[in-house]
Amino acid sequence: MKTALITGVSSGFGLESLKALIELDYKVIAIARRKERLEKLQELYGNKIYPIALDVRDKQAVFTAIKNLPQEFKNISLLINNAGLALGLDEFDSLNIEDIEAMVDTNIKGFLYIARATLPLLRKTKNAHVINLGSIAANVPYYGGNVYCGTKAFVAQFSKALRTDLRGSNIKVTNIAPGLCKTEFSEVRFKGDVKKADEVYENTKYIKAEDIAKIITFIISLPEHININEIELMPVTQTWAGTFSEKI
Ligand code: NDP
Ligand code: 8X3
Numbered sequence: 080m081k082t083a084l085i086t087g088v089s090s091g092f093g094l095e096s097l098k099a100l101i102e103l104d105y106k107v108i109a110i111a112r113r114k115e116r117l118e119k120l121q122e123l124y125g126n127k128i129y130p131i132a133l134d135v136r137d138k139q140a141v142f143t144a145i146k147n148l149p150q151e152f153k154n155i156s157l158l159i160n161n162a163g164l165a166l167g168l169d170e171f172d173s174l175n176i177e178d179i180e181a182m183v184d185t186n187i188k189g190f191l192y193i194a195r196a197t198l199p200l201l202r203k204t205k206n207a208h209v210i211n212l213g214s215i216a217a218n219v220p221y222y223g224g225n226v227y228c229g230t231k232a233f234v235a236q237f238s239k240a241l242r243t244d245l246r247g248s249n250i251k252v253t254n255i256a257p258g259l260c261k262t263e264f265s266e267v268r269f270k271g272d273v274k275k276a277d278e279v280y281e282n283t284k285y286i287k288a289e290d291i292a293k294i295i296t297f298i299i300s301l302p303e304h305i306n307i308n309e310i311e312l313m314p315v316t317q318t319w320a321g322t323f324s325e326k327i
Contacts, residue, residue, distance in 0.1 A: 080104055080105065080106055081104070081105050081106070081154075081156050081157065082105065082106045082107070082108065082152055082153075082154050082155050082156060082157075083100050083105045083106070083107050083108070083155065083156070083157035083158070083159060084107070084108040084110070084155050084157070084158050084159070084193075084197055085097055085100070085107055085108070085109060085110065085158075085159040085161060086110045086111070086135055086159070086160055086161050086162035086193055087110070087111055087161040087162035087163065087212075088107070088109040088110060088111050088116075088117070088120065088130075089111035089112070089113045089116035089117065089120075090111075090116075090262060090263045091260075091262030091263055091264060091288045092161055092212060092260070092262065092288050092291040092292070093111065093159070093161045093162065094288065095287075095288040095289050095291065095292035096159055096161070096291070096292045096295050097109055097120070097128070098292065099292040099293070099295065099296050100157075100296075101124055101127055101128075103296065105127075105157070106127055106128070106129070106151070106152060107124075107127065107128045107129070108128070108129045108131065108148065108152050108155070109128045109129065109130045109131070110130075110131050110133060110135070110144075110162065110193075111132065111162065112132060112133065112134050113132070114132040117130035117131075117132055118130070129148070129149065129152045131144045134189070135162050135185060135189030135190065135192060135193055136181075136184045136185055136188065136189045136192075138188075138192050141189070141192040141193060141196050142192065142196050144196075145196035145197055145200070146196075148200075153200060154200075154203075154204060155197060155200045155201055155204065155207070156201070156204040156205075156206065156207045156208065157207065157208050157210070157299065158193070158194070158197050158201060158207075158208070158209045158210065159210045159212070159295065160190055160193050160194055160209065160210070160211045160212065161210075161211075161212040162185065162189065162190070162193075163185055163186045163190065163212060163230070164181070164182065164185055164186070164264070164267050164268070165182065165216075165224075165227040165264065165267070165268045166178035166181055166182055166227075166267070166268060166270070167223070167268065168222075168223035168224070168268060168269075169223050170222075170223065170225070171225040171226065174225070174226065178226075179226050182226050182227055182230050183226065183230060186227070186230035186231065186233070186234065187230050187233050187234075190211070190234065191237075194209065194241070201250055202248065202250065205249065206249050206250075206251075206303055207249070207250045207251070208250065208251040208252075208253070208298075208299060209238075209241065209250065209251070209252045209253070210253045210255060210295060210298065210299075211234050211237070211238045211252070211253070211254050211255070212234070212255055212257075213231050213234040213235045213238065213254045213255060213256040213309075214227075214228075214231040214234075214256055214257060214258075215256050215257065215258040215311060215313060216228040216231045216232075217231035217232040217234065217235040217256060218232075218235070218256065218311065219319055221320070231256075234254060235254050235256065235309065238252050238253070238254035238308075238309070239252075239254075239308065239309075242306070242308065249303075251306045251307075252306070252308075253298055253306070253307045253308065253309070253310065254308070254309045254310075255291065255294065255295070255298075255309075255310050255312075256309060256310065256311040256312070257286060257291060257311075257312050257313075258286070258311075258312060258313030258314060258317045259279070259280070259283060259285050259286065259313065259314050259316075259317050260285055260286040260287065260288065260290070260291065261280050261285040261286075261287060261288075262288050265277075265279045265280070282316070283314055283316040283317065284314055284315065284316050285314050285316075286312065286313075286314050294310065294312070298310070
């Protein structure tokens with residue numbers, strides 16, 4: 080039985096990936112902050128999961144939790160570094176500083192703590208895989224995206240650089256860069272304003288969290304010698320807006 084570590088399992092991509100991996104007979108170290116959701120997962124999946132309620136921004140908590148994993152969950156061969164968020168969709172100088180910090184601290188620093196704490200365990204496994212959740216926001220700037228776009232550009236470039244560090248190690252690194260997907264993402268971005276969040280998905284056939292889980296199961300099903308470096312996807316109803324000037 081293989082072991083995966085997934086961050087952000089209480090919702091969206093993380094939750095659907097957890098379900099898909101359990102179907103594939105993985106054991107899952109399941110990380111998120113909301114304890115009650117983790118308890119529900121534990122009720123459903125029993126000892127197939129090892130839930131850890133923590134905030135990835137808490138460096139000490141991350142390193143202590145990984146260090147103290149029970150022996151039967153230490154043999155990690157798959158890391159899905161997924162926890163992340165956007166806060167606000169405003170011009171940079173209108174964003175409040177706490178939201179800026181929360182995005183940087185979660186999407187970059189927390190993401191790095193998880194990767195740094197887990198990598199020594201991945202190195203001990205014969206064939207391991209790091210899957211990072213980036214975004215099209217790394218490649219396509221959009222109005223009000225500023226800090227979020229920047230954090231996901233970090234994930235994209237870090238993924239490539241990590242893969243370079245890991246040459247010769249048999250550890251794969253993949254950056255998944257989705258476009259518009261309906262999860263709790265927009266509710267978080269708009270701080271619980273469900274109406275505003277729902278408007279984001281009006282007149283679109285958005286990607287679902289289950290679709291991302293399918294992509295992950297596809298990526299991990301590939302032969303040992305193939306590394307998908309990056310996979311970018313959008314709903315068919317979404318395309319690029321192009322550049323903007325007053326005249327065109
Ligand atoms: P959701 O909001 O549905 O899920 C986010 C998950 O991350 C939750 O389980 C949340 O759990 C967890 N999380 C957030 N902050 C922290 C933290 N500080 N510590 C621990 N866990 C945390 O969003 P998605 O599933 O859509 O997003 C997953 C990833 O995919 C994110 O990195 C996002 O940026 C990226 N993405 C999303 C897209 C979309 O359109 N939905 C498109 C492209 C990329 P809890 O609150 O319980 O801690
Ligand atoms: C989330 C998708 O397009 O809102 O990363 O940035 S988008």
